[in-house]
Amino acid sequence: MTELPVSVLERIAAALERLAPAPIASADPLAHPAYLWRDGVLRPVRGFAPLPLDLLQGLDRQREALLTNLTRLAEGHAAQDVLLWGARGTGKSALVKASVAAVQAARPGRLALVSVDTLDSLPTLFALLEGVDRAFALFIDDLGFDEAGEARKLRSLLDGGAEVRPAHVRLLVTANRRHLLPRDLSEQDSAINPRDVVDDQLALADRFGLSLGFHALDQDGYLAIVRAYTERHDLPFDGAEAVHWATRRGSRSGRVAWQYIVDLAGRMERVL
Numbered sequence: 001m002t003e004l005p006v007s008v009l010e011r012i013a014a015a016l017e018r019l020a021p022a023p024i025a026s027a028d029p030l031a032h033p034a035y036l037w038r039d040g041v042l043r044p045v046r047g048f049a050p051l052p053l054d055l056l057q058g059l060d061r062q063r064e065a066l067l068t069n070l071t072r073l074a075e076g077h078a079a080q081d082v083l084l085w086g087a088r089g090t091g092k093s094a095l096v097k098a099s100v101a102a103v104q105a106a107r108p109g110r111l112a113l114v115s116v117d118t119l120d121s122l123p124t125l126f127a128l129l130e131g132v133d134r135a136f137a138l139f140i141d142d143l144g145f146d147e148a149g150e151a152r153k154l155r156s157l158l159d160g161g162a163e164v165r166p167a168h169v170r171l172l173v174t175a176n177r178r179h180l181l182p183r184d185l186s187e188q189d190s191a192i193n194p195r196d197v198v199d200d201q202l203a204l205a206d207r208f209g210l211s212l213g214f215h216a217l218d219q220d221g222y223l224a225i226v227r228a229y230t231e232r233h234d235l236p237f238d239g240a241e242a243v244h245w246a247t248r249r250g251s252r253s254g255r256v257a258w259q260y261i262v263d264l265a266g267r268m269e270r271v272l
Helices: 006-019 060-074 092-106 122-129 148-159 183-189 194-206 219-232 239-249 254-267
Strands: 034-038 041-044 082-086 111-116 135-140 169-175 210-214
Touching: 060 082, 060 092, 060 111, 060 135, 060 210, 082 092, 092 111, 092 135, 092 169, 111 122, 122 135, 148 194, 219 239, 219 254, 239 254
Parallel strands: 034 111, 082 169, 082 210, 111 135, 135 169
Antiparallel strands: 034 041
């Protein structure tokens, strides 16, 4: 088989490069209130419109702590990484987005939310944001680990690792448990280094300067959320019906309350 001359191969390679789509450039980190960090590219979130803070009932303590921390971050002061942990549907993610939006309204242009899907990409994102004159809250939602090593990787990032994180960049992490690593994963290393088991199970949460717990709602708390939604959307409040809705789903949470409101609005032929 005759080999093609190098010049021909170079022309073919150049032609293929021209046919290939151009790499996507990251969005301007100063231009948008919220971003998605995916595949090494910063993409703007379209229509960033979180719930108003006053609709998040029963979260006064968590709201004030998170707002204070985010305000410090936006103003260029020392701020903490934050772990929001607790039962599903209790408002962790909603509070993060609503609090960021509230700080943005009070201090336009000073803070952005960046949703991150992988820990591996964080060092690259830190480098991208290093010289940007703006504060960034990096949001990792519903964090869970498949391997014990992933937890150690996050611990290294929180501790600074080989590189110091930019002072204007902090993590906001939501999870269903305070001790982020399931026991069965950390126990995989127990025969080799028992002290690492305790460290993996307990110490990761201690790397967050601010830890906020969210707990399952009682009936009064659930109904307070339903009432706030009905008042906001001019819908009739029926406590017994709202309780029956939650009972059929086997849980009381802000998410279940909103699902009930959507169903109620549909029956009333309203658009939320």
